[in-house]
Amino acid sequence: LSRRQRQMCIRDRTNLNTRMDPCLYGYDGISTFSSMAYEDYSHLQYSLGMFGNRINSYTYNTQTPVYNMMYNIKYLIYKDEKTRPSTDLYTKFYESSDGESVVFKNDYFLPISFCVSENINGWDTTEDNPFRVQSEFFEKATGYSDVFKKVNYTQCSYDGITVENIADNGSYNFSPSGDFGNIDITVKPNTNGNMYLYITSKDITNVTCKSGDDTVTQSLDTPYILDLGYKTIDDEVTISLDCTTADGSDGNFDIYCYSIDKNVLDMGYNKLKVTSMNIEDFSETKITGKVTAKENCVLYSSIPYDSGWSVTVDGEKTETFGVGNCQLGIMLKPGEHTIEYKYKPKGLMAGSAVSLVTVLGIITALFIIIMNKKDKEKYDKNIEPVSYTHLRAHETSLHL
Numbered sequence: 001l002s003r004r005q006r007q008m009c010i011r012d013r014t015n016l017n018t019r020m021d022p023c024l025y026g027y028d029g030i031s032t033f034s035s036m037a038y039e040d041y042s043h044l045q046y047s048l049g050m051f052g053n054r055i056n057s058y059t060y061n062t063q064t065p066v067y068n069m070m071y072n073i074k075y076l077i078y079k080d081e082k083t084r085p086s087t088d089l090y091t092k093f094y095e096s097s098d099g100e101s102v103v104f105k106n107d108y109f110l111p112i113s114f115c116v117s118e119n120i121n122g123w124d125t126t127e128d129n130p131f132r133v134q135s136e137f138f139e140k141a142t143g144y145s146d147v148f149k150k151v152n153y154t155q156c157s158y159d160g161i162t163v164e165n166i167a168d169n170g171s172y173n174f175s176p177s178g179d180f181g182n183i184d185i186t187v188k189p190n191t192n193g194n195m196y197l198y199i200t201s202k203d204i205t206n207v208t209c210k211s212g213d214d215t216v217t218q219s220l221d222t223p224y225i226l227d228l229g230y231k232t233i234d235d236e237v238t239i240s241l242d243c244t245t246a247d248g249s250d251g252n253f254d255i256y257c258y259s260i261d262k263n264v265l266d267m268g269y270n271k272l273k274v275t276s277m278n279i280e281d282f283s284e285t286k287i288t289g290k291v292t293a294k295e296n297c298v299l300y301s302s303i304p305y306d307s308g309w310s311v312t313v314d315g316e317k318t319e320t321f322g323v324g325n326c327q328l329g330i331m332l333k334p335g336e337h338t339i340e341y342k343y344k345p346k347g348l349m350a351g352s353a354v355s356l357v358t359v360l361g362i363i364t365a366l367f368i369i370i371m372n373k374k375d376k377e378k379y380d381k382n383i384e385p386v387s388y389t390h391l392r393a394h395e396t397s398l399h400l
Contacts, residue, residue, distance in 0.1 A: 019059055030071055033057040040326035041304045049130030049198050049225035062227040064196055065089050065108045065265055066134045066147060069272065071302045074109045078102050086194050086230040088262070108269050113301045113339070115275035115293050115332065116141035120300060125324045129169070130198055130225060131258050137324075141300070142268035148258035151195065154236070155186035161243055169256045174203075174243060176251070181243030188236050189259040195228040195237065196258055203251025204241050211237040231259065277339060287341040293332045299339065303328040312340045 022029030032042075037056040045058035048067055052058035062076065062085055075093065078084045079101050090104035119140040125133055131148045139145045156166040161181035163174035174183065189195055199207050200223040209216045209228055212235070218226050228237060243251060275297070279289040291299065303309065305322035311330050312318065314337055323329035328341075 019057060030060045030073065031058070033059075038304045038306075038326060040322075043127070044125055044324055044326055047125050047127040047130060047133050049134070049223075051222050051224035053222070059224075061224050063225060064131075064134060064148075064194075064227075065106075065260060065269075066138050067225075068106050069108055069110045069269065070134075070137065072110060072112050074106050076104045076106065078104065085227065088230050089194060089260075108265070110269075110272055111276050111279055112287065112303065113277040113279075113289070113291070113299055113341075114272050115291060115297045116272065116300045117143060118296060118298055118331075119143075120298050120323055120329075123324050129254075129256050131196070131256055138268055142271050144264050144268040144271075147261055147264045147268060148196075149190045149193075149261050151187040151189050151237075151257045151259060153185065154188055156183070158183045166255070169258075171252060171254045173250060173252045176243055176249070179244070183241040183243060185239040185241070185255070186236055187239065187257050189231045189233055191259050191261055192232045193230065193260040193262050195231045196260070197226045197228055197239065198256045199223060199226075199239075199241070199253060201241075201251065201253035203249070204243055204253055206242050208240045208242075209237055210240070211235055285343040288339065290336060290338055291332070292336045293334050295334055297332050298323065299330050299332045301328040301341075303341070305329075306343075306346075308343050308345045310342050310344070312342075313337050 019031060019033035022031055033056065035056055037058075039055055042052060042056055042058055043054045046052045046054045048070075049063070050058045050067075051061060060073075063073070067073075076085060076090065084102060085104055089107055091107055092102065093105040094103040095101070117140060120137070123137055123140050127133075135146070135148050138147045150169060153167045156163075158174075159180070159182045160178050161174050161176050161183060163183055164172060166172055166183070166185050174181070197207075197209065199218075199220060201220055204220050206217060206219045207226075209218075209226070211228070211231065214229065216226065216228060218224075231237065239255075239257070241253065275291065275293060277289045277291040277299070279287065281288045293299075300323055305320070305326050305328050309320060309328055310317060311320055311328075313330070313332065318330050321329055
């Protein structure tokens with residue numbers, strides 16, 4: 001890929017060595033752990049089902065195609081054979097000579113900026129069910145609803161624990177009766193497509209999902225959306241919750257499981273794709289390109305909202321605002337437009353002025369010190385040395 005092509009998209013590893021692998025390996029990725037991260041942006045990532053701390057960290061694990069559209073994920077790098085994605089959503093792009101690493105291309109890629117409906121301004125990003133947050137973005141952006149289909153909860157069994165019947169997505173309480181506790185939940189999809197699971201709980205150690213020969217395990221220390229792979233309406237998935245750490249105390253958990261409706265996904269994606277920005281130039285502080293809006297709309301961007309960003313439309317500066325309170329957006333009228341994003345950190349001019357004054361002050365001080373030293377050396381050379389004998393003779397004459 002050329003430098004321009006590399007910077008027009010995001011790629012990410014799904015098996016990280018560190019929380020900052022994009023920085024470590026020098027690629028453009030979504031995974032971040034930085035004191036410079038925007039807290040509102042980090043909190044939104046958590047609301048969308050990303051692994052994170054809501055403050056300054058979020059880590060990419062294979063996400064939904066809706067999320068991948070929103071954040072311009074174009075390539076996924078896999079090392080673990082068991083975690084490689086469904087070819088229903090991705091196309092194999094590259095494999096290393098040793099076969100240890102494989103790159104997949106996202107079939108639902110969108111660039112860093114694209115047109116969405118004005119309804120996006122009503123997007124509710126409140127943290128609860130991450131599929132609701134993603135689905136609401138998709139619906140408000142495209143007008144197409146129900147991109148995620150709830151699965152059927154067909155069976156619930158438990159051992160060493162008491163829990164109400166789990167027959168739908170939602171919150172549930174449980175009461176362990178001893179040192180051991182386990183809940184098994186069986187689900188079946190309502191549509192053929194990739195299935196995703198999100199469970200959050202402070203009282204459950206981990207979750208194990210089994211379907212045929214496939215087994216996926218996830219620690220619940222920090223929850224995130226789990227990709228269960230492609231499932232048909234004939235497949236069953238057993239979700240096992242390990243409640244051992246509850247230690248006899250009552251606990252609770254939230255569970256949400258959905259399949260992607262590919263028909264709805266395709267309609268929404270095609271609508272967004274035709275109004276996406278054609279990027280002509282890209283750098284870390286300037287992005288230019290053209291976009292054609294079919295109606296009054298919002299030009300959405302995955303760029304974090306910051307007052308340092310300015311945007312011009314056809315050469316005229318326009319007002320920016322936060323989409324979801326933390327992502328850069330502008331209003332657009334119908335027609336073809338030339339867009340230019342520019343970034344200049346707030347306080348840069350004032351900071352530069354202070355730095356310049358400081359440097360000039362240091363230079364002046366050094367000049368004064370050097371000149372004083374030269375004057376002293378010149379003065380010392382013009383004074384005749386006085387010998388000890390001369391001083392003694394002078395002292396004797398005074399006594400006489």
